[in-house]
Amino acid sequence: MLASILQNVINALQWGSFYALIALGYTLVYGVLTLINFAHGDIFMVGAYIAFFVASFALTTLGLPGWAALALTIPATMVLTSLVGVTLERIAYRPLRRKGAHRLYVVITALMAGLILENGNLAILGASRKAFPPLIHETVYTIGGVSFTNLKIAVIISAFLVFAFLHWVVTRTRVGMAMRAISYDKFAVPLMGIPMDNIIVVTFVLGSAFAGLAGILFAMSYPVLEPYMGALIGWKAFIAAVVGGIGDIRGAFIGGFLLGAVEIMVVAFFPSTFRDLIGFTVLLVILTFKPTGLFGVAKTTKI
Amino acid sequence: MLLSVENLEVKYGNIQALHGISFDVREGEIVTLIGANGAGKTTSLYSIARLAPPEAPKVVGGDIRFMGESILDTAPSDVVKNLKLALVPEGRHIFGNLTVMENLELATYSRDKDADLDKDYQRIFDLFPRLAERRKQRSESLSGGEQQMLAVGRALMTGCRALMLDEPSMGLAPVLKYELFRTLKKLNKEGMTLLLVEQNAKLALDIAHRGYVLDTGTIAASGTSEELAGNPEVRKAYLGG
Numbered sequence: 138m139l140a141s142i143l144q145n146v147i148n149a150l151q152w153g154s155f156y157a158l159i160a161l162g163y164t165l166v167y168g169v170l171t172l173i174n175f176a177h178g179d180i181f182m183v184g185a186y187i188a189f190f191v192a193s194f195a196l197t198t199l200g201l202p203g204w205a206a207l208a209l210t211i212p213a214t215m216v217l218t219s220l221v222g223v224t225l226e227r228i229a230y231r232p233l234r235r236k237g238a239h240r241l242y243v244v245i246t247a248l249m250a251g252l253i254l255e256n257g258n259l260a261i262l263g264a265s266r267k268a269f270p271p272l273i274h275e276t277v278y279t280i281g282g283v284s285f286t287n288l289k290i291a292v293i294i295s296a297f298l299v300f301a302f303l304h305w306v307v308t309r310t311r312v313g314m315a316m317r318a319i320s321y322d323k324f325a326v327p328l329m330g331i332p333m334d335n336i337i338v339v340t341f342v343l344g345s346a347f348a349g350l351a352g353i354l355f356a357m358s359y360p361v362l363e364p365y366m367g368a369l370i371g372w373k374a375f376i377a378a379v380v381g382g383i384g385d386i387r388g389a390f391i392g393g394f395l396l397g398a399v400e401i402m403v404v405a406f407f408p409s410t411f412r413d414l415i416g417f418t419v420l421l422v423i424l425t426f427k428p429t430g431l432f433g434v435a436k437t438t439k440i
Numbered sequence: 441m442l443l444s445v446e447n448l449e450v451k452y453g454n455i456q457a458l459h460g461i462s463f464d465v466r467e468g469e470i471v472t473l474i475g476a477n478g479a480g481k482t483t484s485l486y487s488i489a490r491l492a493p494p495e496a497p498k499v500v501g502g503d504i505r506f507m508g509e510s511i512l513d514t515a516p517s518d519v520v521k522n523l524k525l526a527l528v529p530e531g532r533h534i535f536g537n538l539t540v541m542e543n544l545e546l547a548t549y550s551r552d553k554d555a556d557l558d559k560d561y562q563r564i565f566d567l568f569p570r571l572a573e574r575r576k577q578r579s580e581s582l583s584g585g586e587q588q589m590l591a592v593g594r595a596l597m598t599g600c601r602a603l604m605l606d607e608p609s610m611g612l613a614p615v616l617k618y619e620l621f622r623t624l625k626k627l628n629k630e631g632m633t634l635l636l637v638e639q640n641a642k643l644a645l646d647i648a649h650r651g652y653v654l655d656t657g658t659i660a661a662s663g664t665s666e667e668l669a670g671n672p673e674v675r676k677a678y679l680g681g
């Protein structure tokens with residue numbers, strides 16, 4: 138009994154880690170720009186593909202051993218994915234912001250940008266799935282009837298490290314302070330001598346880099362890539378961020394794990410086809426009781 | 441001339457708010473802009489601060505020069521960073537989700553690495569001891585007057601040499617009002633140039649060297665503070681007879 142509870146906890150943490158990592162990016166961008174960046178799930182997909190190409194290049198062309206290929210893939214993917222995020226901001230969102238476009242148009246633009254990423258991928262790489270090459274040897278450990286792998290533990294630890302890092306950035310650094318300031322009162326930020334666009338770029342760099350990291354980890358855990366892999370998981374991560382209280386990084390983090398836990402629990406007790414139905418219902422109930430999300434404060438501050 | 445505004449015309453969308461106004465500010469001066477509600481005072485300061493639409497207006501004619509150079513293409517953050525010209529906006533706009541200290545710290549964002557910040561914090565806390573007592577407090581929990589002090593202190597922390605203030609006395613109790621104006625006078629004695637927008641014309645003319653009277657987007661009168669205070673029309677319209 139205890140073993141099966143622990144087993145589910147580990148599974149929930151691992152599964153929730155992906156939602157948490159992606160939800161953090163949604164919430165950062167929302168906190169700073171009040172923009173729901175619906176392309177974010179597809180940034181995650183792009184990250185997984187970038188990881189695929191970098192890893193394949195490192196393994197075959199460079200002939201590196203798996204661990205070295207991984208050590209190269211992680212930073213390279215994070216950097217390249219953040220470039221994709223920054224480019225998206227530059228060519229899609231910034232011009233609209235300059236023109237003072239209504240939020241609705243920006244959200245529609247985000248949705249379209251996501252579709253363009255999906256279909257661009259489809260057009261360029263074709264519909265066939267890609268098999269992600271194994272980079273590390275997955276070892277299964279079993280302690281007292283609870284089994285887990287080194288990869289699962291690495292996923293969970295990564296999510297916690299990323300959260301700790303972002304929390305530090307937001308609360309302790311000057312850039313983080315500027316991010317919080319923008320979320321409260323955009324108007325006054327340039328009056329402090331702060332170039333707002335730079336802060337926005339940092340926000341997209343952070344969000345996209347960690348979506349890229351999620352992409353690598355996901356591809357290693359479930360090594361089949363396809364262009365739409367970011368769509369559903371992106372939506373779910375977005376919902377996790379809202380349930381946590383969008384704009385607050387603690388909310389995104391907790392929301393991600395909550396969704397992971399709900400899904401794992403549903404699968405433990407019901408047929409797996411019930412997963413999304415029950416999962417979304419639980420989230421809906423939470424929002425009915427707390428519309429601003431678990432950590433949300435009714436319209437004062439974000440991040 | 442530190443700042444000169446030349447035939448400035450600005451619009452909010454299609455609505456023209458300033459119809460070719462000109463005024464200037466010399467280094468070391470206190471210059472005041474007075475005028476009724478909607479005259480264009482805030483609009484003038486937003487234009488000089490180079491804030492962008494939609495909140496701020498768009499310059500459609502004329503020029504704004506700082507030390508002789510046009511600043512129409514300068515980004516708002518560079519007005520603060522490079523020109524060292526700061527604005528205390530109407531309605532304070534402090535960052536309520538940050539502490540008092542964080543608000544001050546944020547204002548140092550673009551300052552030189554070797555600036556003596558400790559000395560500047562000390563100066564702010566000497567000017568406004570209340571802020572020192574509340575430095576760890578979330579600033580949205582400050583009283584209105586304290587928030588105004590923070591707005592001024594924050595602008596000073598940018599390391600500015602010239603400061604524009606938009607109705608800094610708004611909502612302050614009379615005692616605090618006089619205290620603030622004494623502080624402004626003191627800052628000016630220490631070399632700070634001030635461009636002061638005030639509804640309270642008497643208070644403004646008391647400390648200013650010169651002033652301009654704005655009326656629906658045009659300059660209706662200008663002169664030294666004594667001249668304006670002695671002008672019968674100005675007395676009638678803004679000084680209560």
Ligand SMILES: Nc1ncnc2c1ncn2[C@@H]1O[C@H](COP(=O)(O)OP(=O)(O)OP(=O)(O)O)[C@@H](O)[C@H]1O
Binds near residue numbers: 480
């Ligand atoms: N965002 C805006 N959009 C459209 N018109 C505006 C906007 N802000 C100001 N105006 C108009 O521009 C004119 C000048 O306004 P401004 O705010 O500069 O006046 P003010 O002198 O600062 O007045 P007050 O003493 O009330 O602060 C007014 O006619 C006002 O209606």
Ligand SMILES: [Mg+2]
Binds near residue numbers: 482483606
């Ligand atoms: Mg005004």
